[in-house]
Amino acid sequence: MIIVPIVIGLNHTSAPLEIREQMSLSVDVIRKLLSNLPVLDGDVINEAVILSTCNRTELYCIANPKMLDKLFLWFAKTGSINPDVFRKHSYHYIDFDAVYHIFRVSSGLDSMVLGEPEILGQMKKAVLIAKEAKGVGFFFHRLFQDAFSVAKTVRTQTDIGRNSISIASSCLKLSSIVMNNGIQNAKVLFIGAGEMIELCIKHFSSVNFGGLVISNRTLAKSKNLADKFSIDFIPFEQIYDDISDFDIIISCTASNDFIIDNSYAEKLSYSTNKLMIDLAVPRDIDPVIGNLNNVKLYSIDDLASIIKQGLDARRASIPKADNIILAKVKIFMKWAHQRDLTLTITNLINKIENIKLLEIERANSMISKNFNKEYVISVMAHRLTKKFLHGLINAMKNSEEKDFSHIHGYLSKVIDSQDK
The missing domain is CATH 3.30.460.30 (Glutamyl-tRNA reductase, N-terminal domain)
Structure with missing residues (x-):
């Protein structure tokens, strides 16, 4: 197979x-x-x-x-x-x-x-x-x-x-564009504590913002990242109460449900303008939030046009x-084919060895019954030849037309090498 x-x-x-x-x-x-x-x-x-x-x-x-x-x-x-x-x-x-x-x-x-x-x-x-x-x-x-x-x-x-072209750096660039370069007073909330959020915090920490805050379901993870980058953290349950305080919200969690769902809509509608970037798959922010007049919501796919600008x-x-x-x-495929060939040769040798041992046992049984030794050798040689070639001949007969020329070519090489 x-x-x-x-x-x-x-x-x-x-x-x-x-x-x-x-x-x-x-x-x-x-x-x-x-x-x-x-x-x-x-x-x-x-x-x-x-x-x-x-x-x-x-x-x-x-x-x-x-x-x-x-x-x-x-x-x-x-x-x-x-x-x-x-x-x-x-x-x-x-x-x-x-x-x-x-x-x-x-x-x-x-x-x-x-x-x-x-x-x-x-x-x-x-x-x-x-x-x-x-x-x-x-x-x-x-x-x-x-x-x-x-x-x-x-x-x-x-x-x-x-x-420096990455999703994290693109978030920073998008923030600068949307906030009209007025990011020095903007407060940023990062939701999540995975690799992507850590990269985003790293990039945002290189710029003077009004404040960077992280929140995650596991408070210890929030605190660890907050300590690492010298930023603030809030309990996950506090996001709803404090969301109006933030100008930029970046979310990337492994949740299967929306973190910011439609229940936030009324609270956000009375808030200041917001930039929300949802990097999660599945999404963390309900797309209906993007319909609010004061909210600009971007998904990870929306970042593609920004990313393309720095790729020349x-x-x-x-x-x-x-x-x-x-x-x-x-190089790898050559190794793989050689490995497959080695396994095939090993399997072939083992199969022939088993046939040989069975035929030797059969020949010894015939000799013990006083059969003529020359006759026994002749029968064993005939049976070995027939069994060795049986599988090969059947493979040739049952091969698809597209494979036949390859099989014929390899067999011709084998026959020629045995004649030399």
Whole structure:
């Protein structure tokens, strides 16, 4: 059975936010899925990693390509999305193309922010979770180590990571534009305590604001980040009461429900002008809040136009980065094919060894019954030849027309080499 790397997923270019949030998977869900990989009509998934970020949800697995339709259906069911909708907005890659895609993702070439480094950390975390769930074996261990290595090479040998262009820096730029550069008096509330919020606080801390405040469901996490950046924090339950005090609200949590829902509408409508940036997938802020006259609400997809403005220098590095990636993919695929060949040869040797031992046992039994030794040797040689060639001949007869020329060519080489 042929098993190869397969990628199935959707991202910021293939699916809008309202579709992506239906396939956003929590760490707990991913752990459960990888710890109990399904058998799909008798076919197994040999290894698997799931990467779920605000901009993509992807399944990386080792499986038979004939399982593709079943894999699509299973992966769609892991989210809260209609399988037909998932198919419409998703993509897939197999074998060489799958490895190429994974290497491009790790290097930041497939990101909304071209060359951003955060995706590498997110992929490393996804692989670690998969390892803990026993989803990573020898093949994926090598593949992802190479993916991490090529990402480092791309960043050090090209300008793909040049200039400060990230979702966090784009939030700062958007704040400056919307507030008409009057940010020095603006008070900012950060909701959440994950990596993205920490990056945002880091960028905003470099500018003089009227005040930076963080809030998270877990008070200890809020306090830790507040202490780290010397900013204030408020209890999560206090957000509703204090929200009118803030000019800019940036939210990015892992909640499946709105943090700022329609119940805030009346309170916000009597407040000063607000800029609200929702970086979460699924979203933290009910889109109806954006209908208020004094609120400008931006989702992560709305940041795309700001991000594009600073990418010219990075785009010039794409051909060089792609060449580096392609070279690394070819090296990996050569290793993979050699490994497959070694396994095939080992299996072939073991099978022939078993046939040999059975025929020796049969020959010894005939000799013990006083059969002529020359006759026994002749029968054993005939049976060995027949059994050795049986599987090969059947494979040739049952091969598809498109494969026959390749099989014929390889057999001709084998026959020619034996004649020399």
